[in-house]
Amino acid sequence: MTAGMVIIGGGECGARAAFALRENGYAGSVTLIGAEKHLPYERPPLSKDTMISPEHPLARTIAGEDRFAEQDIRFVAGTTAIGIDREAKNVILAGDNRLAYDRLLLATGAVPRPLPLAAASRHCACLRSYDDALAIRAQLQPGARIVIVGGGFIGLELAASARQRGAVVTVLETQARILMRGVPEEIAAVIAARHRQEGVLIRCGVAIAAITDKDIGVTITLADGEKLEADLAVIGIGALPVTALAEAAGLETANGILVNAHLQTSDPDIFAAGDCCAFPLALYDGRQVRLEAWRNAQEQGTLAARNMLGLCEPHLAVPWFWSDQYELGLQVAGLADEGARTIRRDLGDGAFILFHLAADGRLVAASGIGPGSSVARDIRLAEMLIARSACPDQAHLAAPDIKLKSLLAA
Amino acid sequence: MSDWIEACTADDIDEEDVMRFDHAGRTFAIYRSPDDEFFATDGLCTHEHVHLADGLVMDDIIECPKHNGRFSYKTGQAKGAPVCVNLKTYPVKVEAGKVLIQLAS
Numbered sequence: 001m002t003a004g005m006v007i008i009g010g011g012e013c014g015a016r017a018a019f020a021l022r023e024n025g026y027a028g029s030v031t032l033i034g035a036e037k038h039l040p041y042e043r044p045p046l047s048k049d050t051m052i053s054p055e056h057p058l059a060r061t062i063a064g065e066d067r068f069a070e071q072d073i074r075f076v077a078g079t080t081a082i083g084i085d086r087e088a089k090n091v092i093l094a095g096d097n098r099l100a101y102d103r104l105l106l107a108t109g110a111v112p113r114p115l116p117l118a119a120a121s122r123h124c125a126c127l128r129s130y131d132d133a134l135a136i137r138a139q140l141q142p143g144a145r146i147v148i149v150g151g152g153f154i155g156l157e158l159a160a161s162a163r164q165r166g167a168v169v170t171v172l173e174t175q176a177r178i179l180m181r182g183v184p185e186e187i188a189a190v191i192a193a194r195h196r197q198e199g200v201l202i203r204c205g206v207a208i209a210a211i212t213d214k215d216i217g218v219t220i221t222l223a224d225g226e227k228l229e230a231d232l233a234v235i236g237i238g239a240l241p242v243t244a245l246a247e248a249a250g251l252e253t254a255n256g257i258l259v260n261a262h263l264q265t266s267d268p269d270i271f272a273a274g275d276c277c278a279f280p281l282a283l284y285d286g287r288q289v290r291l292e293a294w295r296n297a298q299e300q301g302t303l304a305a306r307n308m309l310g311l312c313e314p315h316l317a318v319p320w321f322w323s324d325q326y327e328l329g330l331q332v333a334g335l336a337d338e339g340a341r342t343i344r345r346d347l348g349d350g351a352f353i354l355f356h357l358a359a360d361g362r363l364v365a366a367s368g369i370g371p372g373s374s375v376a377r378d379i380r381l382a383e384m385l386i387a388r389s390a391c392p393d394q395a396h397l398a399a400p401d402i403k404l405k406s407l408l409a410a
Numbered sequence: 411m412s413d414w415i416e417a418c419t420a421d422d423i424d425e426e427d428v429m430r431f432d433h434a435g436r437t438f439a440i441y442r443s444p445d446d447e448f449f450a451t452d453g454l455c456t457h458e459h460v461h462l463a464d465g466l467v468m469d470d471i472i473e474c475p476k477h478n479g480r481f482s483y484k485t486g487q488a489k490g491a492p493v494c495v496n497l498k499t500y501p502v503k504v505e506a507g508k509v510l511i512q513l514a515s
């Protein structure tokens with residue numbers, strides 16, 4: 001092998017993979033191609049600290065230029081890969097510049113799902129990149145009217161940040177409640193109550209009929225004819241995997257670039273990882289999933305690098321994510337919808353954990369919410385129990401004085 | 411010169427566990443290892459300044475409660491993404507059941 005390793009997508013996953021190639025002793029050339037002009041940076045702060053920090057927020061980079069140089073990783077910023085020639089094993093860049101690869105990793109991530117009604121509006125924004133965040137932040141002035149379309153994580157985190165900056169915030173959700181995807185109702189209710197306490201108006205079960213720009217601001221017309229006036233609308237209705245490149249190259253896709261447990265696509269020399277890929281979760285009988293979570297992007301980037309070097313290891317990690325809103329910290333390990341039964345454990349201070357058990361008693365997920373890091377330790381221990389397909393005693397799970405660590409030893 | 415400060419009693423911390431200790435406007439984490447030795451580090455994660463005492467101790471590792479960054483609490487070494495800056499450590503001794511940490515003055 002002489003052409004080297006090429007990674008398309010300079011986000012969390014691609015950057016991790018580049019460094020992991022070196023950590024695993026690879027000495028050939030490593031090239032990371034990123035469409036954004038910035039060094040790879042962490043996205044989670046964009047809806048949180050970036051919005052509320054009093055000073056001008058810098059992007060929190062994953063590694064500085066010095067580390068790229070020291071590790072001899074070539075980072076090509078502001079460059080979009082426009083094609084893959086699988087026969088010649090070339091990545092095609094603008095101007096028909098070609099880059100040969102031995103193994104290729106697609107870490108192209110996801111983009112906000114567009115709302116067609118908002119396509120023509122100059123007062124609607126989405127939040128995915130640092131540049132998006134700066135543009136939204138500039139409008140979060142005290143008294144500014146912000147309508148957030150979509151009661152998912154990014155919308156709700158932004159709602160919390162906007163409130164903290166004194167904006168007047170309304171969240172519109174078409175479903176019957178916020179956080180329908182991946183979060184149990186009991187926990188969504190705590191989050192909704194916290195937002196209401198801060199004065200955020202959350203309206204569920206509403207549909208939007210039209211979005212019309214005015215000279216200043218925008219009018220959002222609901223299906224029943226009611227009109228809402230806003231200075232800015234932020235659309236947060238989910239994300240779509242970036243698969244166009246893979247599709248054009250004839251790789252299999254289905255809600256993401258399809259990969260096997262080794263993160264290999266239908267072309268054995270091309271891997272995909274992070275938000276862009278759909279992969280089988282061994283933990284749940286090979287159920288095909290696509291995750292949009294930061295730790296997954298790291299873990300898969302690292303694993304893809306190892307497998308590009310021929311290690312052939314399966315992805316076994318338990319899905320995990322967190323969200324921060326106001327002082328509340330939410331963490332979920334596993335996929336809560338795999339559960340048939342729920343056991344609640346109260347940790348004091350309003351913090352609690354829901355353990356989700358399958359019909360056969362296996363612990364399949366745990367969701368927790370509470371101030372700060374109050375649920376973190378128990379969620380982490382639950383994650384280890386989930387990884388082992390443990391069937392913990394339900395009475396023990398419910399009893400906060402019984403340490404979860406002791407169940408792990410059992 | 412440096413001072414030894416009493417942080418807690420040995421019984422305050424279980425084996426393979428951690429406790430927060432605040433002193434003079436600073437915050438520390440005191441650890442008791444599975445083989446019953448005591449250690450001390452700065453109290454906040456070097457990634458986002460979260461209290462490490464809410465995290466999980468496993469062998470000689472403290473895992474940050476926020477994003478699972480890992481450090482050796484014996485050496486302070488950061489063990490990989492997302493943490494890349496090491497933790498500062500402090501000498502510890504146990505005398506008459508009291509855990510003392512030495513803060514450089």
Ligand SMILES: Cc1cc2nc3c(=O)[nH]c(=O)nc-3n(C[C@H](O)[C@H](O)[C@H](O)COP(=O)(O)OP(=O)(O)OC[C@H]3O[C@@H](n4cnc5c(N)ncnc54)[C@H](O)[C@@H]3O)c2cc1C
Nearest residue numbers: 009011012013035043044080081109274275292293294297
């Ligand atoms: C505002 C926000 C808050 C979040 N908060 C949390 C949180 O609290 N907890 C959590 O677990 N997760 C959170 N996430 C999710 C997490 O950030 C993502 O899961 C993670 O960024 C995925 O990493 P990735 O590298 O797969 O994709 P991305 O980070 O999307 O990176 C993909 C990169 O590839 C580039 N690219 C795409 N196509 C090409 C091409 N053809 N050529 C060159 N470059 C290309 C893109 O420009 C992009 O920079 C948040 C995400 C956002 C946007």
Ligand code: FES
Nearest residue numbers: 455457458474479
């Ligand atoms: S705050 Fe500790 S790992 Fe992020």
